[in-house]
Amino acid sequence: MNAGSHILRTIGLNKFFHDPVEFQALKNVNVSIEEGEFVSIVGASGSGKSTLLYTLSTLDTGYSGTILLDGEELGKMRPDDHARIRNEKIGFVFQFHYLLPEFTVLDNVALPALRLGKYSEEEIYSHAHEKLKLLGLDDQALKKSSKLSGGQQQRVAIARALINNPKIIFGDEPTGNLDSKNSETVFGIFKELKEKFNQTILIVTHDMGLASRTDRTITLKDGEVVSP
Amino acid sequence: MNSNKPLARIALTHLVAKKRQTIVATLGVMFGIAIFIFQAGLITGFQTTFIDKTINTTANIRIHNEADKNRKSIAGKLHDPRKDWVVVRNQKPREDDLKIRNGNEIVKIIERHPDVAGVSPFLASQVIFKMGIAQQAGFVSGVLIEKEDLLFGLSANMKEGNTTRLLTIPNGIILGAGLAEKLGAKMEDLLSIISPMGVTLEMKVVGINESGLTEVDKTRAFVNLRNAQKLLQVDGSYITDINIKLKNIDRAGELASEFEKRFGYKADDWKTANANIFGVFKLQNMVTSLVIASIMIVSGFGIFNILMMIIYEKMPDIAILKAVGFRNGDIKKIFLMESLIIGLFGGILGMGFGFIITHIVGSIPMNIKGFVSMKYLYFNQSPAFYVTAFLFALLVTGIAGYLPARKAAKIDPMDIIRSK
Numbered sequence: 119m120n121a122g123s124h125i126l127r128t129i130g131l132n133k134f135f136h137d138p139v140e141f142q143a144l145k146n147v148n149v150s151i152e153e154g155e156f157v158s159i160v161g162a163s164g165s166g167k168s169t170l171l172y173t174l175s176t177l178d179t180g181y182s183g184t185i186l187l188d189g190e191e192l193g194k195m196r197p198d199d200h201a202r203i204r205n206e207k208i209g210f211v212f213q214f215h216y217l218l219p220e221f222t223v224l225d226n227v228a229l230p231a232l233r234l235g236k237y238s239e240e241e242i243y244s245h246a247h248e249k250l251k252l253l254g255l256d257d258q259a260l261k262k263s264s265k266l267s268g269g270q271q272q273r274v275a276i277a278r279a280l281i282n283n284p285k286i287i288f289g290d291e292p293t294g295n296l297d298s299k300n301s302e303t304v305f306g307i308f309k310e311l312k313e314k315f316n317q318t319i320l321i322v323t324h325d326m327g328l329a330s331r332t333d334r335t336i337t338l339k340d341g342e343v344v345s346p
Numbered sequence: 347m348n349s350n351k352p353l354a355r356i357a358l359t360h361l362v363a364k365k366r367q368t369i370v371a372t373l374g375v376m377f378g379i380a381i382f383i384f385q386a387g388l389i390t391g392f393q394t395t396f397i398d399k400t401i402n403t404t405a406n407i408r409i410h411n412e413a414d415k416n417r418k419s420i421a422g423k424l425h426d427p428r429k430d431w432v433v434v435r436n437q438k439p440r441e442d443d444l445k446i447r448n449g450n451e452i453v454k455i456i457e458r459h460p461d462v463a464g465v466s467p468f469l470a471s472q473v474i475f476k477m478g479i480a481q482q483a484g485f486v487s488g489v490l491i492e493k494e495d496l497l498f499g500l501s502a503n504m505k506e507g508n509t510t511r512l513l514t515i516p517n518g519i520i521l522g523a524g525l526a527e528k529l530g531a532k533m534e535d536l537l538s539i540i541s542p543m544g545v546t547l548e549m550k551v552v553g554i555n556e557s558g559l560t561e562v563d564k565t566r567a568f569v570n571l572r573n574a575q576k577l578l579q580v581d582g583s584y585i586t587d588i589n590i591k592l593k594n595i596d597r598a599g600e601l602a603s604e605f606e607k608r609f610g611y612k613a614d615d616w617k618t619a620n621a622n623i624f625g626v627f628k629l630q631n632m633v634t635s636l637v638i639a640s641i642m643i644v645s646g647f648g649i650f651n652i653l654m655m656i657i658y659e660k661m662p663d664i665a666i667l668k669a670v671g672f673r674n675g676d677i678k679k680i681f682l683m684e685s686l687i688i689g690l691f692g693g694i695l696g697m698g699f700g701f702i703i704t705h706i707v708g709s710i711p712m713n714i715k716g717f718v719s720m721k722y723l724y725f726n727q728s729p730a731f732y733v734t735a736f737l738f739a740l741l742v743t744g745i746a747g748y749l750p751a752r753k754a755a756k757i758d759p760m761d762i763i764r765s766k
C-alpha cells in the first residue's frame with residue numbers, strides 16, 4: 119500500500135463518552151481515505167457517524183488510537199495546531215449551514231482565507247468570487263448571507279469550504295436539511311468537485327440512494343465499522 | 347494572519363448589531379470620564395484656590411512666643427522631682443508670656459536676611475466692635491500697614507478705600523467685608539472698639555477688605571500697631587508676632603528652624619500652620635477617588651454585560667469561526683477589541699464632554715460664600731486629568747472585557763454543533 123496517497127488514516131481508533139454514562143461511541147475503527155476519493159459514512163441514527171467525522175476532523179478530541187491527516191498525527195497536537203489544520207487542510211459543510219448572518223456572502227467565503235493570510239486581500243476576494251461562480255452564486259456575492267434560501271446558503275458553505283483549497287472536505291449530512299431538488303444540486307456539486315478537481319470528500323448521510331453514488335461507503339453499527 | 351483586520355471587522359459587526367446596548371455602554375464610559383474630569387478639576391481647583399488664599403493670609407513663617415503653659419513653678423525648680431513631689435495649684439501664666447523681647451531689633455535683623463522678601467511685626471487683640479446698637483466680637487490686627495501690605499497684598503483685596511489712608515489717619519480702621527456688613531458700617535463711619543482691658547478707642551472706617559476667606563473677613567479688622575498697643579495697655583516695643591515673607595516659599599521649613607534656633611522663639615512655617623487643612627484635603631481626595639472609582643466600576647459592569655449578551659447570542663458564529671480555523675486567541679482578541687472600542691469612543695467623548703461641562707459650569711456666576719468666597723467655580727484644567735481619565739477608561743474596559751473574552755475563547759465548537 120502506498121502511504122503517500124492516503125489523505126486520512128486511522129489505526130485502532132476508540133472513543134468513549136463519560137457523561138451521562140460511560141459509553142463507547144467508536145470501537146477500534148480502522149479506515150483510510152485516498153486522495154481524490156468521495157466516501158460516504160452510513161449507519162443507523164446513533165451509530166457514531168458524526169462522532170467519527172468530528173474526531174477525524176480535529177473538532178472532537180479525547181480518543182485513543184492514531185489519526186493521520188495528510189501525514190500529520192493529530193493526537194500529538196495542541197489546540198492552535200488543530201485550528202491551523204482546519205484552516206489550511208480541511209473544509210467543513212454542516213447540516214445547518216452556519217454562515218455569519220451579518221456578513222455578505224462574499225465575506226463569508228473569504229473569512230477562512232483572511233485567517234490564513236497567504237494571499238493579499240484583493241487576491242482573496244477574487245478567489246472567493248471564483249468559488250462562488252463555480253457554485254452558480256456569483257450574482258449573490260454582495261447580499262447578506264441571511265437573505266439567501268437554505269439551498270443557496272448550503273452552496274455558500276461549500277464555497278467557503280473550498281476557499282483555502284483543502285486536502286479534504288468533511289460534510290455532516292450536508293443535504294439532510296434540504297428538499298430533494300436542492301439536495302440533488304448539492305450532491306451534484308460534490309460529484310463535480312471530485313471528478314473535475316480530484317477533491318477528496320468524506321460525508322455522513324443516511325440517504326442510501328446518495329451513498330450508493332459515492333465511490334465507497336463506510337457502514338457503522340454501534341460504533342464499529344461493518345461490511346455492508 | 348497578516349493583520350487583525352478581519353477580527354476588527356467581526357468585532358465592529360457585533361457592536362453594530364447591538365447598536366442600542368453599545369451606545370448605552372459607550373455613554374456609561376463617557377459619563378464616567380466626564381465626571382472624573384469634573385470632580386478632579388473641581389476638587390483640586392478648589393484646593394488650589396484655597397491654598398492660594400490661605401498663603402495670602404498666612405505668613406510663610408510666623409515667629410511667636412509660645413505661651414509656656416507647662417512652666418515650672420518656682421517651688422518645682424528648687425526641688426529635685428526624683429526625690430520630692432511638688433504640687434502648685436492655680437499657677438498663673440505670666441503677663442509678659444507672649445511678648446517678643448527686642449521685637450523691633452529682630453525685625454531689622456530678619457529684614458536684612460538674603461532669603462527674606464518682607465517682614466511685618468504684629469500684635470492682635472480681641473475686641474468688641476460697637477456701632478450704634480450693633481455689636482460684634484472679633485479681633486484687630488495691629489500692623490505697620492506698608493509692611494503688612496507687602497506680605498499679604500492687602501491693597502489688591504480692598505473692596506473700598508485703600509490701605510495708605512491708615513498712614514494719614516491715625517485712628518483709621520480697615521474692616522473685613524463680612525464684619526462691615528454685620529455692623530452695617532460704611533466708609534467714613536465712626537465706630538468704637540473695646541478691648542478686654544476695658545480700653546475704648548474711637549475709630550474711623552477708611553477701608554473695607556475682602557481676603558476671600560469667609561471666616562476671616564467676618565471677624566478681622568486692621569489698625570495701626572500703636573492703636574493695638576494702646577488697647578492692650580502695653581508700651582511701643584510690644585509685639586507678639588513677626589510675620590515673614592520669603593523669596594522662595596519652599597524654603598519655609600528650613601528657614602523656620604534657622605530662625606527658631608537663632609532667636610529662641612517658636613517659628614512656624616505655613617505648611618505646619620495649615621497642617622489640618624492639608625489633612626482635610628487628603629480626605630477630600632480620597633472621597634473623590636472613591637466616587638470616581640465606583641462610577642468606573644459601574645461602567646465596567648455595563649461593558650461586561652453587553653459582551654456577555656453578544657457572546658451568548660453569537661455562540662454559533664464563534665463555533666463556525668473556530669471550525670474554519672480561527673484560534674482561541676483570535677476569538678479572545680475579537681471580544682477584547684469590542685470592549686476597547688467602547689472604551690476608546692467612550693473615553694474620547696468623555697474627554698470632550700468633560701471639557702465642555704467644566705467650561706460651562708465654570709462660566710456661570712455663583713457668588714459662593716462657603717469656606718472661601720468665589721464668584722465662579724474654578725476648575726483645574728490639568729491635561730494630566732484628561733490623560734489619566736482616558737487611560738483609566740481603557741484600563742477599566744480592558745478588565746471588563748477580559749473575562750467575557752476569555753469565556754468566548756473557551757467555547758467548545760462541538761457543544762454548539764452537536765446541540766443542533
Ligand SMILES: Nc1ncnc2c1ncn2[C@@H]1O[C@H](COP(=O)(O)OP(=O)(O)O)[C@@H](O)[C@H]1O
Nearest residue numbers: 135137138143162163164165166167168169170
Ligand atoms: N457529547 C456526547 N456525550 C455523550 N454521548 C454522546 C455525545 N455525543 C454523542 N453521544 C452519543 O454517541 C452516540 C453516537 O452519536 P452520533 O455520533 O451523534 O451518532 P450519529 O451521528 O450516527 O447519529 C450516540 O449514542 C450519542 O448519544
Ligand SMILES: [Mg+2]
Nearest residue numbers: 167168169322
Ligand atoms: Mg449525526
